[in-house]
Amino acid sequence: MITRIWRGWTSRQNAAAYQDLLLNEIFPGIEARKIAGFRGISLLRREMVDEVEFATIMWFDSIDAVKDFAGQHYETAVVPPKARAVLARFDTSSAHYDTVVPAPLA
Incomplete structure (x- = not known):
């Protein structure tokens, strides 16, 4: 399993709007892609x-699955235009790790 980690920062004033965008548009859009x-x-x-700092952690079965999500240049951060509009700054690349111990189920 591969864990993908990315961070972005926004002003305190934009934090609620950014979180809402993630939870109600960006994350559902990722899920809707049905990436194997x-x-x-x-x-x-x-x-x-x-x-306010935000971090996303994504889990994939393999680097090939990461590439299906992010493209051949899979280390490049995937930051949609609406997110860029409210972020003050963000990591331009994502880090990828071999997952040694998976996250607990919520």
């Missing part, structure tokens, strides 16, 4: 002094 080998996505949020 995609196992799920998790969202983390961290309040900071002047901004």
